[in-house]
Amino acid sequence: MPKDNxxxxxxxxxxxxxxxxxxxxxxxxxxxxxxxLVGLDDLDDxxxxxxxxxxxxxxxxxxxxxxxxxxxxxxxxxxxDSHVITPAFFPDSNIGRLAVSGTVNDLAVMGAEPLALTxxxxxxxxxxxxSFEKIVRSMSEAAEEVDVPIITGDTKTVERNGLDSIIINTxxxxxxxxxxxxxxxxxxxxxxxxxxxxxxxxxxLAHREGFxxxxxxxxxxxxxxxxxxxxxxxxxxxxxxxxxxxxDPTRGGLAGTLNEMAQxxxxxxxxxxxxxxxxxAVSSACEMLGIDPLEVANEGKAVICVKAENAEEVxxxxxxxxxxxxxxxIGEATEENLGKVLMRTPIGSMRYVDPPxxxxxxxxx
Amino acid sequence: MPKDNxxxxxxxxxxxxxxxxxxxxxxxxxxxxxxxLVGLDDLDDxxxxxxxxxxxxxxxxxxxxxxxxxxxxxxxxxxxDSHVITPAFFPDSNIGRLAVSGTVNDLAVMGAEPLALTxxxxxxxxxxxxSFEKIVRSMSEAAEEVDVPIITGDTKTVERNGLDSIIINTxxxxxxxxxxxxxxxxxxxxxxxxxxxxxxxxxxLAHREGFxxxxxxxxxxxxxxxxxxxxxxxxxxxxxxxxxxxxDPTRGGLAGTLNEMAQxxxxxxxxxxxxxxxxxAVSSACEMLGIDPLEVANEGKAVICVKAENAEEVxxxxxxxxxxxxxxxIGEATEENLGKVLMRTPIGSMRYVDPPxxxxxxxxx
Ligand SMILES: Nc1ncnc2c1ncn2[C@@H]1O[C@H](COP(=O)(O)OP(=O)(O)OP(=O)(O)O)[C@@H](O)[C@H]1O
Ligand SMILES: Nc1ncnc2c1ncn2[C@@H]1O[C@H](COP(=O)(O)OP(=O)(O)OP(=O)(O)O)[C@@H](O)[C@H]1O
Ligand SMILES: [Mg+2]
Ligand SMILES: [Mg+2]
Ligand SMILES: [Mg+2]
Ligand SMILES: [Mg+2]
Ligand SMILES: [Mg+2]
Ligand SMILES: [Mg+2]
Numbered sequence: 001m002p003k004d005n006x007x008x009x010x011x012x013x014x015x016x017x018x019x020x021x022x023x024x025x026x027x028x029x030x031x032x033x034x035x036x037l038v039g040l041d042d043l044d045d046x047x048x049x050x051x052x053x054x055x056x057x058x059x060x061x062x063x064x065x066x067x068x069x070x071x072x073x074x075x076x077x078x079x080x081d082s083h084v085i086t087p088a089f090f091p092d093s094n095i096g097r098l099a100v101s102g103t104v105n106d107l108a109v110m111g112a113e114p115l116a117l118t119x120x121x122x123x124x125x126x127x128x129x130x131s132f133e134k135i136v137r138s139m140s141e142a143a144e145e146v147d148v149p150i151i152t153g154d155t156k157t158v159e160r161n162g163l164d165s166i167i168i169n170t171x172x173x174x175x176x177x178x179x180x181x182x183x184x185x186x187x188x189x190x191x192x193x194x195x196x197x198x199x200x201x202x203x204x205l206a207h208r209e210g211f212x213x214x215x216x217x218x219x220x221x222x223x224x225x226x227x228x229x230x231x232x233x234x235x236x237x238x239x240x241x242x243x244x245x246x247x248d249p250t251r252g253g254l255a256g257t258l259n260e261m262a263q264x265x266x267x268x269x270x271x272x273x274x275x276x277x278x279x280x281a282v283s284s285a286c287e288m289l290g291i292d293p294l295e296v297a298n299e300g301k302a303v304i305c306v307k308a309e310n311a312e313e314v315x316x317x318x319x320x321x322x323x324x325x326x327x328x329x330i331g332e333a334t335e336e337n338l339g340k341v342l343m344r345t346p347i348g349s350m351r352y353v354d355p356p357x358x359x360x361x362x363x364x365x
Numbered sequence: 366m367p368k369d370n371x372x373x374x375x376x377x378x379x380x381x382x383x384x385x386x387x388x389x390x391x392x393x394x395x396x397x398x399x400x401x402l403v404g405l406d407d408l409d410d411x412x413x414x415x416x417x418x419x420x421x422x423x424x425x426x427x428x429x430x431x432x433x434x435x436x437x438x439x440x441x442x443x444x445x446d447s448h449v450i451t452p453a454f455f456p457d458s459n460i461g462r463l464a465v466s467g468t469v470n471d472l473a474v475m476g477a478e479p480l481a482l483t484x485x486x487x488x489x490x491x492x493x494x495x496s497f498e499k500i501v502r503s504m505s506e507a508a509e510e511v512d513v514p515i516i517t518g519d520t521k522t523v524e525r526n527g528l529d530s531i532i533i534n535t536x537x538x539x540x541x542x543x544x545x546x547x548x549x550x551x552x553x554x555x556x557x558x559x560x561x562x563x564x565x566x567x568x569x570l571a572h573r574e575g576f577x578x579x580x581x582x583x584x585x586x587x588x589x590x591x592x593x594x595x596x597x598x599x600x601x602x603x604x605x606x607x608x609x610x611x612x613d614p615t616r617g618g619l620a621g622t623l624n625e626m627a628q629x630x631x632x633x634x635x636x637x638x639x640x641x642x643x644x645x646a647v648s649s650a651c652e653m654l655g656i657d658p659l660e661v662a663n664e665g666k667a668v669i670c671v672k673a674e675n676a677e678e679v680x681x682x683x684x685x686x687x688x689x690x691x692x693x694x695i696g697e698a699t700e701e702n703l704g705k706v707l708m709r710t711p712i713g714s715m716r717y718v719d720p721p722x723x724x725x726x727x728x729x730x
Binding site for chain 1: 374376378386391395396398399401412416439441444445451481491497498504505508509517519520524534536538728
């Protein structure tokens with residue numbers, strides 16, 4: 001990466017330019033990058049802290065024969081996201097619900113129950129206090145939904161000409177009995193998508209640009225732990241975890257998420273276009289605008305990779321939940337096309353689903 | 366607080382307007398605010414998660430008679446800060462070192478060893494990649510100093526006209542054998558300040574406004590855990606913790622911090638102006654500009670409240686450390702003037718040190 005270069009919008013878009021930035025300028029320059037099983041190098045939805053090791057260290061003065069009952073307390077999982085979405089209020093929701101949901105979901109797709117959230121707000125001068133209050137209330141409501149407290153935060157202000165809208169960072173701490181990675185996909189595993197794609201990005205775009213959609217479309221932003229907690233504990237007949245990998249298809253959309261899972265897991269992925277849940281309003285808007293709905297951000301969806309024998313069970317549990325009623329099995333992991341994603345179109349031809357590259361729709365997360 | 370009102374710069378300045386905002390619009394609107402001993406309502410430097418309780422819950426299937434050796438594993442402490450300082454590079458340091466130090470210090474003043482940090486960056490379009498890389502390196506260096514890994518993060522980009530400089534949020538997770546609060550001050554306790562006041566704010570101001578100081582002055586930004594870890598374990602003769610309260614005098618400066626400690630602890634505080642460590646360059650700049658150095662932000666200092674019997678011991682340990690060589694006992698907690706801070710001037714008169722109100726110097730943290 002040439003040193004005379006500058007940050008471009010696509011460095012924050014979730015595609016290849018962002019991955020290159022993180023790899024070349026962040027990973028390469030941070031010396032110490034791990035505190036447990038999943039560290040910075042794994043580039044997963046969050047990371048883990050080996051709390052068992054720390055506690056055993058602290059308890060090393062007690063009889064080590066007795067330490068058995070301290071075993072397997074689970075892994076502490078931690079994740080962070082900043083949200084710069086503009087405008088702060090969008091169809092059916094706002095940045096507060098987004099900030100809480102995004103962080104809860106990164107914990108949830110790692111198999112972690114959320115224990116606590118932080119709330120760091122940066123607010124431009126002139127921002128309405130009534131809007132500020134609504135946003136805080138939405139944060140509280142979203143957090144209540146999954147029963148997680150907001151325990152600490154920070155508030156900074158910036159001049160009107162230094163920042164154009166409120167920014168919120170949330171960090172989440174959770175605990176997982178067994179951490180679910182984004183790299184655990186195996187040949188033959190089924191891939192479940194928990195609902196329709198593109199709702200968040202397209203509704204935001206339509207709202208912001210002021211164009212009419214064929215039907216009402218709102219953001220899917222939602223905290224998914226209540227839905228996902230019902231499936232993370234499911235086991236195969238041999239007692240292994242039924243879920244082999246999980247990820248939330250946010251920036252970069254489903255295309256970005258599936259490609260990352262295939263690359264990291266060293267499998268291929270094949271999906272069926274006809275099985276992809278998508279709303280008519282989203283597909284027609286995407287067609288009109290020349291946008292691939294597979295590359296559009298979602299904020300209330302998960303990609304669940306599951307052992308074939310458990311796929312129907314997981315699907316039916318997910319479908320019972322309000323955030324999962326449109327869930328579908330969209331494909332499976334294959335032995336061929338390692339690291340790549342193939343999609344069978346309705347007319348039967350196959351096409352590659354490439355990882356997204358450009359900056360599709362800025363500032364929707 | 367009238368609802369037709371808007372955010373002003375002083376809502377982020379650490380004084381009374383910010384405290385009112387947090388109380389009225391944040392605390393009042395968040396339903397669930399605690400996960401352990403120290404929650405949001407305590408408005409301390411961070412909060413705690415009762416990990417012991419969670420682990421015992423998870424281990425409840427084992428014989429409860431054996432659970433003794435899981436006891437007292439310490440408290441998990443968590444804290445978050447966003448940094449909006451501009452310019453991002455300032456005398457001797459930059460926003461990267463500041464972001465890591467600020468969060469390490471909020472953990473440290475709660476008596477917590479840092480276990481892991483998160484790094485969430487928001488970067489404006491056009492920001493130099495070489496500056497970005499320098500900042501990441503500074504984060505890594507500061508983190509290495511106190512041996513804490515950076516394990517997860519987030520990168521967002523914003524248009525050039527939407528944000529004027531890089532913003533970094535860091536969240537820290539730590540573990541404390543015994544959590545140190547900011548409300549534990551008792552009558553008779555001595556108050557130690559670990560070094561000179563105002564270096565950060567005044568050096569930043571001079572650099573930004575381009576005025577000359579009498580001598581070279583640089584920011585004090587530094588991660589204090591290596592210095593503070595040597596004193597948090599000290600005990601009184603009766604075996605109680607020697608340190609009764611601790612806080613870092615950041616926004617709002619020493620005046621803000623001491624007032625908060627006095628109010629929360631329900632004691633008075635009296636300090637001696639002649640014992641306050643302050644550099645000549647800072648006091649003369651403050652005099653010239655009509656700024657009270659007690660209200661200026663510090664980023665590498667701690668206020669340590671300690672049992673009188675241990676004060677000299679703690680002071681000498683702190684002074685051995687490079688970040689504590691100018692440390693001094695500046696006063697003590699009193700039975701009179703509850704919730705207030707009094708300062709004896711060099712000519713022997715007493716004056717109240719009021720909590721700061723306005724927005725002294727914007728965007729220096
Ligand atoms: N500034 C940064 N410092 C350290 N790690 C980073 C930084 N930015 C991103 N990462 C790491 O890169 C990986 C990808 O981050 P990304 O933000 O895309 O994940 P995500 O939060 O799951 O997605 P989204 O932000 O779209 O919700 C994560 O492992 C994250 O920890
Ligand atoms: N937006 C917010 N949401 C929730 N709690 C907040 C928010 N802003 C501040 N707080 C809480 O208010 C208290 C004071 O915050 P403050 O940021 O002043 O503390 P600090 O980090 O020690 O100081 P500084 O930010 O100057 O380093 C803390 O307990 C913090 O958790
Ligand atoms: Mg994610
Ligand atoms: Mg995320
Ligand atoms: Mg803070
Ligand atoms: Mg603090
Ligand atoms: Mg702080
Ligand atoms: Mg992220």
